[in-house]
Amino acid sequence: KVCVAQIDILETMTPLQFNAFRSYLSSSSGFQSAQFRMVEALLGRRDSKMASHLPPDVAEQIKALTKQNSIWDSTLEFLTKRGHQVPSEILNRDKSTAYLANEKVQDVLLKVHQSDPQTAMVCERLVDIDEGMQEWRYRHVKMVERTIGKKMGTGGSSGVDYLSSTLFKPVFADLWEIRSRF
Numbered sequence: 001k002v003c004v005a006q007i008d009i010l011e012t013m014t015p016l017q018f019n020a021f022r023s024y025l026s027s028s029s030g031f032q033s034a035q036f037r038m039v040e041a042l043l044g045r046r047d048s049k050m051a052s053h054l055p056p057d058v059a060e061q062i063k064a065l066t067k068q069n070s071i072w073d074s075t076l077e078f079l080t081k082r083g084h085q086v087p088s089e090i091l092n093r094d095k096s097t098a099y100l101a102n103e104k105v106q107d108v109l110l111k112v113h114q115s116d117p118q119t120a121m122v123c124e125r126l127v128d129i130d131e132g133m134q135e136w137r138y139r140h141v142k143m144v145e146r147t148i149g150k151k152m153g154t155g156g157s158s159g160v161d162y163l164s165s166t167l168f169k170p171v172f173a174d175l176w177e178i179r180s181r182f
Helices: 002-010 015-025 034-043 056-066 071-081 103-115 117-148 160-165 173-181
Strands: none
Touching: 002 117, 015 117, 034 056, 034 071, 071 103, 071 117, 103 117, 103 173, 117 160, 117 173
């Protein structure tokens, strides 16, 4: 939420003001942010290309993170420790591959919300994190569009087109899917 609020400050610049120093950014961009890619990996993003543009040592760090439990994987293990029956095929899946929303997991999450308020609150904090990531992405797209329009991004990406392609992709899809089942 703090990062999202900082966009308000950046949006005080006009496109001309931004252009006055854009060349000094060289190839710097959020696209090349190792820290952001690490956060994505920790949350559960699994994409073999997500670090390909980064220096090899950093790309290896991110690749290593994608082989470990994500926050979502750890949450599913936590649910099991709390006595909820998460399917073993989900718990034992290859952690380096993208997790896809699963109806059986959604059934478990519904039961959690109906019978285990403390654990449900943990799940709701994950929704807060996910919503914050989605809000950041949206605000970032609009700031870039407002500042540089459809120009190429500072890091060489397609700019707004690339950023727009990242919108509305929740990290914790199962937690969003169950909303219509309450």
